[in-house]
Amino acid sequence: MNIWKQVKQQLAAELNQQLEKDIIKPGDFILTPDASLGDLALPLFVLAKDLQTSPAKLAIDLAANWNSDWCQAEAAGAYLNFRLSTEWNKEVLANIETGENERIGEGQEVMIEYSNANTHKEYHLGHLRNISYGDAMGRLYRAAGFKVWPVSYINDFGIHVAKTIWALKRGFVPMTEDASADKGFLLGQAYVEAVKQLEILPEGPAEVSQIMQNIEARTGEDYDLWTTTRQWSLDYFASIYQELKIEFAEHYYESEYIEAGRALVDELLKKGILRESQGAIIADLEEYGLGVLVVLRADGTALYPVADLALAQEKFRRHELTKSLYVVDVRQSLYFKQLFKVLELMGYRAEMAHLPYDFVKLPSGMMSSRTGNTISYRDLYLKVFEKFKNEIADRHVDWDEDQMIETARILTVATLKFEMLKVGADKVICFDVDEALRFDGFTASYLEYVAARINSVLSKSGLETSAILSAGGDLSQALESRLVAKLAQFEEKIEQSAQAANPSELAKYLYELAQLFNDYYQTVPLLVDDSGLRAVRMRLLLNIRTILQNGLELLGIEIVRQM
RNA sequence: GCGCCCGUAGUUCAAUGGAUAGAACACCAGACUUCUAAUCUGGUUAUCUAGGUCCGAUUCCUAGCGGGCGCACCA
Numbered sequence: 001m002n003i004w005k006q007v008k009q010q011l012a013a014e015l016n017q018q019l020e021k022d023i024i025k026p027g028d029f030i031l032t033p034d035a036s037l038g039d040l041a042l043p044l045f046v047l048a049k050d051l052q053t054s055p056a057k058l059a060i061d062l063a064a065n066w067n068s069d070w071c072q073a074e075a076a077g078a079y080l081n082f083r084l085s086t087e088w089n090k091e092v093l094a095n096i097e098t099g100e101n102e103r104i105g106e107g108q109e110v111m112i113e114y115s116n117a118n119t120h121k122e123y124h125l126g127h128l129r130n131i132s133y134g135d136a137m138g139r140l141y142r143a144a145g146f147k148v149w150p151v152s153y154i155n156d157f158g159i160h161v162a163k164t165i166w167a168l169k170r171g172f173v174p175m176t177e178d179a180s181a182d183k184g185f186l187l188g189q190a191y192v193e194a195v196k197q198l199e200i201l202p203e204g205p206a207e208v209s210q211i212m213q214n215i216e217a218r219t220g221e222d223y224d225l226w227t228t229t230r231q232w233s234l235d236y237f238a239s240i241y242q243e244l245k246i247e248f249a250e251h252y253y254e255s256e257y258i259e260a261g262r263a264l265v266d267e268l269l270k271k272g273i274l275r276e277s278q279g280a281i282i283a284d285l286e287e288y289g290l291g292v293l294v295v296l297r298a299d300g301t302a303l304y305p306v307a308d309l310a311l312a313q314e315k316f317r318r319h320e321l322t323k324s325l326y327v328v329d330v331r332q333s334l335y336f337k338q339l340f341k342v343l344e345l346m347g348y349r350a351e352m353a354h355l356p357y358d359f360v361k362l363p364s365g366m367m368s369s370r371t372g373n374t375i376s377y378r379d380l381y382l383k384v385f386e387k388f389k390n391e392i393a394d395r396h397v398d399w400d401e402d403q404m405i406e407t408a409r410i411l412t413v414a415t416l417k418f419e420m421l422k423v424g425a426d427k428v429i430c431f432d433v434d435e436a437l438r439f440d441g442f443t444a445s446y447l448e449y450v451a452a453r454i455n456s457v458l459s460k461s462g463l464e465t466s467a468i469l470s471a472g473g474d475l476s477q478a479l480e481s482r483l484v485a486k487l488a489q490f491e492e493k494i495e496q497s498a499q500a501a502n503p504s505e506l507a508k509y510l511y512e513l514a515q516l517f518n519d520y521y522q523t524v525p526l527l528v529d530d531s532g533l534r535a536v537r538m539r540l541l542l543n544i545r546t547i548l549q550n551g552l553e554l555l556g557i558e559i560v561r562q563m
Numbered sequence: 564g565c566g567c568c569c570g571u572a573g574u575u576c577a578a579u580g581g582a583u584a585g586a587a588c589a590c591c592a593g594a595c596u597u598c599u600a601a602u603c604u605g606g607u608u609a610u611c612u613a614g615g616u617c618c619g620a621u622u623c624c625u626a627g628c629g630g631g632c633g634c635a636c637c638a
Contacts, residue, residue, distance in 0.1 A: 027579080030582095033582055033583080043581055043582085045618055048618090049618080055618080077582070078582085079581085079582065118638080155638070158637085158638065159637085159638095277635080278635075280635070280636050281636095282635070292634095292635055293635085298636065299636085303637085303638085304637080304638055330567085330568070330632075331632055332638080333567065333632090333633075334566080334567080334634065335633090356568090358632090359631095361631095395599090422576085423575085423576065426569075427569080427576075430575075432574095432575080435575075438588080439601045440587085440602085441586085441587040441588060442576080442586070443587090445601055449599080449601050450602095452599070453598085453599060456599060457599090460598060461598090496579075499579095504576090504577090508576095508577070508586085511587090512586085518603065519603075521602080521603085522594095522602070523603085525597085526598055562599085563601070
């Protein structure tokens with residue numbers, strides 16, 4: 001139930017009745033720029049023109065004839081401002097407490113592919129942005145009632161694999177006998193070393209090429225080495241997913257779709273969707289303004305679309321999808337337009353969309369796993385984790401080790417994800433480690449701190465949840481009304497974030513809510529002697545925590561109990 | 564050359580075509596005998612340029628400037 005939308009509908013209905021026309025729509029209302037002006041506003045410029053009067057005069061007329069108690073109307077220049085009564089506050093809280101929300105996606109299935117990492121390479125910040133974004137989008141769709149299939153697609157078969165294996169065979173990077181997750185991490189370093197050595201050793205390229213052929217033959221020593229090292233990477237990825245609490249319904253691997261892809265290419269050649277050109281096999285999409293997509297090289301080896309086409313086919317075969325989404329770097333925008341066009345020509349009609357996001361760069365320049373100018377996920381995680389752990393140790397000498405570690409883990413994951421999600425997907429993130437290690441300002445820590453503060457106050461209130469929920473006192477402070485109005489906007493924010501495919505809107509909303517709370521906490525005493533007042537304030541806090549918790553959950557972030 | 568994205572405060576980012584362009588960081592000055600100071604309060608600073616549409620443009624259109632990224636055998 002979207003209460004803010006209900007309010008807009010109600011206002012529109014009452015105004016239309018007053019005017020005896022059906023011209024005001026719920027979408028015409030805007031938020032006031034300042035709380036002193038009220039909660040909602042209606043700009044009257046267009047309406048005044050239709051009614052052949054001036055906006056200011058219309059505002060005065062409408063305000064004069066307004067006679068509803070639940071909401072006050074006031075003319076302010078060309079705007080009609082509305083202020084909701086304090087009575088309304090409790091309705092909002094009751095609405096949140098019932099926990100129902102709109103489910104526009106009921107009965108629809110959406111597949112969302114993300115975390116398209118490469119085995120035998122480092123898992124770095126770029127992947128962190130991808131997985132955080134993909135996970136959040138999946139959660140937003142799920143909240144809207146869709147059946148969501150989060151899937152990962154792992155590229156385990158490119159030339160980069162051969163390079164890494166070459167580096168291992170040549171002993172450029174010593175492999176330890178530690179857990180395989182560590183080996184997965186070391187593979188990333190092996191790859192960087194391979195790229196370096198390939199520029200030095202003249203015999204390198206030929207050796208790598210031979211290894212690639214051996215792997216593709218799927219037999220022999222190099223193939224066995226591929227199987228083993230591939231598993232190291234997969235175990236490493238799995239450990240990261242577990243750490244981030246991100247779960248996939250299915251995992252797809254490029255190596256498993258190349259063969260089917262080749263058969264598909266033959267079929268599409270016969271159908272005339274693909275054709276031969278300059279020795280290569282292409283999809284000629286010039287007539288759609290999409291240029292040319294090369295599918296097979298002139299030497300017959302497969303390019304990326306081969307597996308991708310077969311994979312898409314498999315996805316549609318397995319599930320009745322209404323939407324199929326791909327969370328991939330913005331640089332592949334053209335590629336996805338081409339891929340979707342070919343799939344359309346093949347007869348697929350489901351909605352297919354690329355959810356692009358811009359890359360993560362460092363103050364030192366572009367990240368590149370080839371040159372090694374990256375921040376690995378693991379290094380960053382450990383750095384942030386250490387900082388939190390030290391901070392907790394300073395503040396809570398009485399905590400045991402388990403509590404410290406668990407809290408630091410939650411805060412670390414929250415920080416990593418929040419840093420990736422708080423910026424619009426269309427923006428390049430210039431990642432500054434020192435910035436990310438901050439605990440103040442627009443950070444996950446700020447939000448977590450509010451949750452912890454609320455928990456603390458609630459437990460000191462001495463009230464049972466049932467007593468809090470049935471509290472009947474009045475929330476009459478201006479800050480309380482602002483907080484409630486903010487809470488009421490939650491559903492709408494979710495909808496907007498989902499529609500714009502932009503979790504940063506939700507992140508920003510939650511931050512603003514937290515700011516309001518801290519202001520409230522600072523200025524208004526909460527644990528007051530008046531038991532009715534105390535109870536209703538606790539009720540407000542409980543609701544703030546609910547929204548904070550639910551909102552952060554949509555971003556894939558857990559809240560701490562204490563910090 | 565063609566296409567896509569981005570140009571907002573010293574920096575990093577906000578603003579479904581609406582009221583005085585908001586935050587955060589940094590900097591300066593304050594607030595814990597009282598619910599967690601990982602907090603709060605106050606102070607200084609900005610829409611790349613030129614046109615156009617509109618009652619109203621950071622937002623939409625055109626041209627230019629600046630940056631990034633794509634565009635036939637990378638993924």
